[in-house]
Amino acid sequence: MIYRYLIFILLALQSAYSAAVCIPNGGDGVLDIESCAEADITLSIPALARVNQLQEFSLGEFDYVTVPQSLNDFCIWYNTEEFSLTVNSANSTGDSSFGLLGTSSAARIPYEVVWYDQTGGSGTELNLTSLEDVPQQQLRLPSQPVNSDCEDNNTSINVRVPLQNLENQPEDSYSDTLTVTVSVQ
Structure with a gap:
């Protein structure tokens, strides 16, 4: 019972904030009011x-x-x-x-x-x-x-x-x- 109650609270919080869950390197692929993607940024500086x-x-x-x-x-x-x-x-x-x-x-x-x-x-x-x-x-x-x-x-x-x-x-x-x-x- 407590487990179901916690899941309900988590779902309610997620929908209240409408925060998308980002998937690294490509995006979540969701067509919705909000969608996101993450990408790494790299830079190399050689010894000079x-x-x-x-x-x-x-x-x-x-x-x-x-x-x-x-x-x-x-x-x-x-x-x-x-x-x-x-x-x-x-x-x-x-x-x-x-x-x-x-x-x-x-x-x-x-x-x-x-x-x-x-x-x-x-x-x-x-x-x-x-x-x-x-x-x-x-x-x-x-x-x-x-x-x-x-x-x-x-x-x-x-x-x-x-x-x-x-x-x-x-x-x-x-x-x-x-x-x-x-x-x-």
Whole structure:
């Protein structure tokens, strides 16, 4: 008896509210004063990274007194917990070092590369001098840009040529191309 009474109350409540029972993925199919359907919404965001604002490193002209160096602020954007950083030299000899190559001579001048997790050469320092083409894993920035356009700098690289590497080098113009690759998983 109580069971019938509860069913009667449930039916009365349902008809009073006239709420349709929705069937997921397709609808209830009812032709009535009210009908409904439910559908899932899905979105996938892939792991992404961007390097932006990296400018030319100008070491100037060597005066035999001042250590040639150039600090370059740029932006790294990523949407994962961490990223890996690989820096390559176009003049790589396969020994994990960076080198400036003479335009008219075969001379190669080794140089140092230091990455900083903040602009202006501040924050945590990672010396990459003997790590050319060696991925550096599990890196994070203390200041990650909010927008993926990566218009605001948040990291830096310093390129430096020690004085001892310049001793007895022939007169020439020396150059290299540095490639910075950021990877996420």
